[in-house]
Amino acid sequence: xxxxxxxxxxxxxxxxxxxxxxxxxxxxxxxxxxxxxxxxxxxxxxxxxxxxxxxxxxxxxxxxxxxxxxxxxxxxxxxxxxxxxxxxxxxxxxxxxxxxxxxxxxxxxxxxxxxx
Amino acid sequence: xxxxxxxxxxxxxxxxxxxxxxxxxxxxxxxxxxxxxxxxxxxxxxxxxxxxxxxxxxxxxxxxxxxxxxxxxxxxxxxxxxxxxxxxxxxxxxxxxxxxxxxxxxxxxxxxxxxxxxxxxxxxxxxxxxxxxxxxxxxxxxxxxxxxxxxxxxxxxxxxxxxxxxxxxxxxxxxxxxxxxxxxxxxxxxxxxxxxxxxxxxxxxxxxxxxxxxxxxxxxxxxxxxxxxxxxxxxxxxxxxxxxxxxxxxxxxxxxxxxxxxxxxxxxxxxxxxxxxxxxxxxxxxxxxxxxxxxxxxxxxxxxxxxxxxxxxxxxxxxxxxxxxxxxxxxxxxxxxxxxxxxxxxxxxxxxxxxxxxxxxxxx
Numbered sequence: 001x002x003x004x005x006x007x008x009x010x011x012x013x014x015x016x017x018x019x020x021x022x023x024x025x026x027x028x029x030x031x032x033x034x035x036x037x038x039x040x041x042x043x044x045x046x047x048x049x050x051x052x053x054x055x056x057x058x059x060x061x062x063x064x065x066x067x068x069x070x071x072x073x074x075x076x077x078x079x080x081x082x083x084x085x086x087x088x089x090x091x092x093x094x095x096x097x098x099x100x101x102x103x104x105x106x107x108x109x110x111x112x113x114x115x116x
Numbered sequence: 117x118x119x120x121x122x123x124x125x126x127x128x129x130x131x132x133x134x135x136x137x138x139x140x141x142x143x144x145x146x147x148x149x150x151x152x153x154x155x156x157x158x159x160x161x162x163x164x165x166x167x168x169x170x171x172x173x174x175x176x177x178x179x180x181x182x183x184x185x186x187x188x189x190x191x192x193x194x195x196x197x198x199x200x201x202x203x204x205x206x207x208x209x210x211x212x213x214x215x216x217x218x219x220x221x222x223x224x225x226x227x228x229x230x231x232x233x234x235x236x237x238x239x240x241x242x243x244x245x246x247x248x249x250x251x252x253x254x255x256x257x258x259x260x261x262x263x264x265x266x267x268x269x270x271x272x273x274x275x276x277x278x279x280x281x282x283x284x285x286x287x288x289x290x291x292x293x294x295x296x297x298x299x300x301x302x303x304x305x306x307x308x309x310x311x312x313x314x315x316x317x318x319x320x321x322x323x324x325x326x327x328x329x330x331x332x333x334x335x336x337x338x339x340x341x342x343x344x345x346x347x348x349x350x351x352x353x354x355x356x357x358x359x360x361x362x363x364x365x366x367x368x369x370x371x372x373x374x375x376x377x378x379x380x381x382x383x384x385x386x387x388x389x390x391x392x393x394x395x396x397x398x399x400x401x402x403x404x405x406x407x408x409x410x411x412x413x414x415x416x417x418x419x420x421x422x423x424x425x426x427x428x429x430x431x432x433x434x435x436x437x438x439x440x441x442x443x444x445x446x447x448x449x450x451x452x453x454x455x456x457x458x459x460x461x462x463x464x465x466x467x468x469x470x471x472x473x474x475x476x477x478x479x480x
Binding site: 014021024029034041050080083097100101113 | 229292456475
């Protein structure tokens with residue numbers, strides 16, 4: 001099986017979720033009630049909007065993640081070629097890791113790794 | 117090694133392929149027929165798998181807490197989960213009136229599709245996988261990380277503060293732990309020099325990587341288990357849906373079948389993660405061999421490859437379920453501290469050790 005198998009899986013996923021939801025729509029009884037649409041929080045009406053602003057700490061984690069995720073993608077081709085290249089690959093990855101590690105240490109020192 | 121006998125499902129699939137191709141001349145129709153058969157088989161087995169996992173989850177929980185668990189519906193309570201599914205099917209799927217309705221209804225689809233797509237390269241038995249892509253490891257890690265989109269979407273669109281908080285936590289968590297999962301996967305890619313899951317399994321013919329790779333491979337395995345437990349949002353890392361503090365987290369507003377889809381995706385993800393662990397570290401469908409104990413190895417070869425694969429996968433699933441009843445839930449700052457200050461530096465150093473082992477040929 002080649003790429004068509006992936007398309008098949010995509011269709012399977014959409015079809016399965018869709019079929020489940022549609023069957024339940026047909027089978028389940030529904031009743032209209034204004035209260036049902038309220039957010040499920042504590043029984044009292046919600047105060048203010050629920051779409052509150054994001055925490056900045058979260059944003060910093062996302063930024064650091066981005067750097068390390070790109071690093072991961074770079075490491076896949078390296079990982080396959082390691083055995084052919086030999087000791088040079090080791091030296092290179094040590095340098096690469098060292099620079100990244102400095103970045104992590106910098107973020108650590110700056111307090112970017114604390115959840116505020 | 118002579119006369120290795122591995123009963124395989126591939127014989128069966130080849131038989132069906134030959135039968136179909138002798139009856140259907142047109143290649144396109146043949147392809148579509150085969151894909152339909154695979155799709156239906158896959159869906160049925162996934163539903164059965166989720167039923168089994170749901171039952172196992174409860175029984176394991178009961179076993180850990182010295183309770184009985186569900187044991188009334190069907191033999192040993194096996195049909196309880198079927199009854200629950202029927203109940204969910206008859207429940208009304210509410211959509212909150214103030215929510216972003218398009219995203220709210222789209223999120224379950226994304227989560228299910230992301231979970232299902234990740235199954236493609238898994239080898240369930242000898243030479244038996246849907247599509248053994250040559251970038252299998254990269255494919256699984258990239259596709260399974262798509263599910264965070266569904267979670268964020270569900271939390272944001274629900275118009276509920278609990279959901280939004282749960283989704284934000286989940287985003288930070290999945291995104292962070294993905295790094296450790298990725299690094300521990302790369303450790304095995306370095307050792308085997310390949311990203312295709314089939315080739316990685318073949319490289320473990322004379323011993324599984326967890327044994328061959330010495331201590332760094334064991335460290336990588338432990339990090340993989342911890343980080344992937346966090347990545348699939350299971351306890352003790354279930355901050356995204358922490359029942360006691362966030363009522364239900366990102367799926368608070370979901371009900372009926374849409375909620376069931378999140379549950380289903382969680383079980384499929386649990387299976388995929390455990391199967392990846394079994395494939396990369398424990399040799400996939402490869403039987404357990406000890407050096408030159410010929411007769412012992414022969415007996416091990418008689419156990420079908422499918423049983424080996426499922427056995428290893430369910431061992432890891434059991435360990436992950438065990439976590440749930442052993443460790444208390446982490447706080448969100450502890451969670452991020454564990455990843456960024458412990459697991460990530462350890463796995464970075466571990467990669468260098470693994471590279472040293474791979475280059476020097478110290479693995480056997």
